[in-house]
Amino acid sequence: MVTDESVLLVDAGNTLLKYVSLAQYKQHIYSSDSVTLLFRQLPTTPTHIFLCNVGKPEIEQQFFTYCDENKIKLHLIETEKFRFGLQNSYLNVNKMGSDRWLAMVGAQTIAKKTFAVIDIGTAVTCDFVENGQHLGGWIVPGFSLMQESLVKNTSKVTVHDQIPTTFRVGxxxxECVAMGCQAALRGVYLSAVDYLVSKQAPFSIIIGGGGKNMLAFAESNGSILVANLVVHGLARYAESLLPALVSNR
Structure with a gap:
């Protein structure tokens, strides 16, 4: 029987795999360095897996093999032109990462009619939605990529691995590099605010991703920080594609 506990949501990113059952996705999300380790960590074998993969192509093959061997239904979620009242602005939706699409799908459940969703991971993405219409967005290097670019392209710049917990001058x-990269990330948020203000309508900014705490200051400005927007989006797909979930509740 299909239940909330038997449905697994998996967000396979460029760095880590995040996973959780549909029953727990609002409370706690787990992570793993590899697909093999993820399978070992599962307490029980799921009946369904909903997968978003923006990592290596072989990740999908590993999931297909595992699901075939264990008689699990695999749902590979891709970017769509329209779903849940959300219209994608891309002419070629295959060029948009499914993580961006799912982040918007997830944010849509907790945002006002006009909103921005900022996802902070290896890259930082920011997408804008107004009354269900995706307006477009931005893609920016993440904190670590900014630092790596400076080290690679300059001769006397060094960095450390510490993520800033405060904002100041170095x-x-x-410290100057760390604070400069943090300032650049804050600039994405402030630019999003500026763009949304031009719409002259109430708006929300939803922030997710592994680096969301770097914009924790925005929470005091009314923005909403969530654990993993992609997982929230996967949950919507699971609930819409598995009617048995609703009837069993």
Missing amino acids: QDTE
Whole structure:
């Protein structure tokens, strides 16, 4: 029988795989370094897996093999032109990462009619939606990619691995780089606010992704931070494609 506990949601990103059952996705999300380790960590064998993969192509093959061997139904979620009242602005939806699409689908359940969704991971994406119409968005290098670019393309710049927990000016090179990259991420948020204000309508900004705490200051401005927007989007697909879930509740 299909239940909330037997449905697994998996967000396979560029760095980690995040996973959780549909029953727990609002409380806690787990992570794994590899598909093999993820399978070992599962307490029980699921009946259905909903997968978003923007990582390596072989990840999908590993899931197909595992699901075939264990008689599990695999739902590979791709970007669509229209779903849940959300209209994609891309002419070629295959060029939009499914993580961006799912982040909008997830944010749509907690946002006002006009909103921006900012997802902070290896890259930072920002997408705008107004009355169900995706207006477009931005893609920016994430914190680590910014630092790596400076190290790669300059001769005397060094960095450290610490993620800033406060915002200030730096007083050595490593701190200056860290604070500069953090300032750039804050710039995405402030630019999103500026763009949404031009719409002259109430709006929300929803922030997710592994680096969401770098914009924690925005929470005091009314923006909403969530654990994993992609997983929220996968949950909507699971609930819409598995009617048995609703009838069993």
